[in-house]
Amino acid sequence: MFKRFTIALTFASLLATGGAQAAGGEGYVKDHAFSFEGPFGSYDQDQLRRGLKIYTEVCSSCHGMKFVPIRSLGDEGGPHLSKEEVRVYASDYIEVWDQNLNEGEGDYRAAVPADHFPKSGNANAPDLSLMAKARAGFHGPAGTGINQLVKGMGGSEYILSLLTSYTGEEKTSAGVTLYENTAYPGGWISMGAPLEDEYVEFEDGYPNDLQHLAEDISAFLMWTAEPKLNDRKRAGAVGVLILGFLTLLLYFANKALWRPIKYRKD
The missing domain is CATH 1.20.5 (Single alpha-helices involved in coiled-coils or other helix-helix interfaces)
Structure with missing residues (x-):
């Protein structure tokens, strides 16, 4: 009886923490020079557009961005799509639930720029709208916060490191498959590696190895978290x-x- 309770409690903890095993310390997060860092840094429009493509083709299958209005894709300082591009993107790639359709029973319809991105389709997949601000990549030393003062909070570096730090090792714990990731606190995460080399193709021939893909989606998620940077x-x-x-x-x-x-x- 006690053993079953312990297993159930462990499984609940895994779900509550996004699938990480509680053992172990902080993961290793590597600093990276993003274009938007520093007092005079700014977002790279082309990088944000590539990040949007990666999110659309890969991340959106599980993760939502319910706090991001679709119309913001046309804002200056962001991907800065034209009004027509925003409209086409919304109608071609996003479906939203409309309670007023089907005689009040509700149904899905093509999105319009006034809608928000959908919420996560997987109950265990966290929303990515504010993820780059919700995570801190740098800490200490000794609780002083000096690293954050010098390097910043490091949310985008945390995402970049997470996406590029899978070792390929797997294990099963309490019926859940975990993947070793040296950047994740505890070292094990229930999300398999979402990106790999050449997973997304860019029309302009921009490099699409894992490192560049991870950089682009990390920058895009920083923009969704702080669009007025x-x-x-x-x-x-x-x-x-x-x-x-x-x-x-x-x-x-x-x-x-x-x-x-x-x-x-x-």
Whole structure:
């Protein structure tokens, strides 16, 4: 009885954590120089478009992005598809549930730009909308958070490392097949390797080895999690310039106000 309870509890824990075995420490996450990093970094439009293609052809079979409106694919700073491209993408690749169809019983229909991406089709597949912000790739040292200050949170690096760190080893635990992954906390994950070399073809002939595919989808998921990153950085740069100018004005105003007192002759 106790053994069956332990197995059931272990299986429930696997589902709750996305299929990882609880044993082991943090996985190894390698730093990567993405174009959007740093105070002046920005998204690479072509990379985001490739990432969208990878998501559509591979990831969308299990994972949803319910917090991402389809119309945002046309936003400047993102994939920046034309209005017609967004409309065609929505109608050709996405179906949404409409409760008003079929005399109120509901039915699926082709999506329109005003709709959101569907939610995950697999109950155990986490939604990817905010995944790059929900995961931290860098920690410490010793709980200080210095790595995050220097390298950033590392959500996109975590996704990149996860997709490229499968060793090919498998095992079964509590009836669940687990795959060894050196980037995943605990070292074992229930999701098999979703990408491999030449899994997706690009019309422009861009390299489609595993490393490049993983980089593209990681950048795309960073955009879905923070679509206004470019605007935020521009606003921040303007704010810093304004504050710097005001600082100079205050400095010279202070000098002018105190000069008669400082240099007066008693």
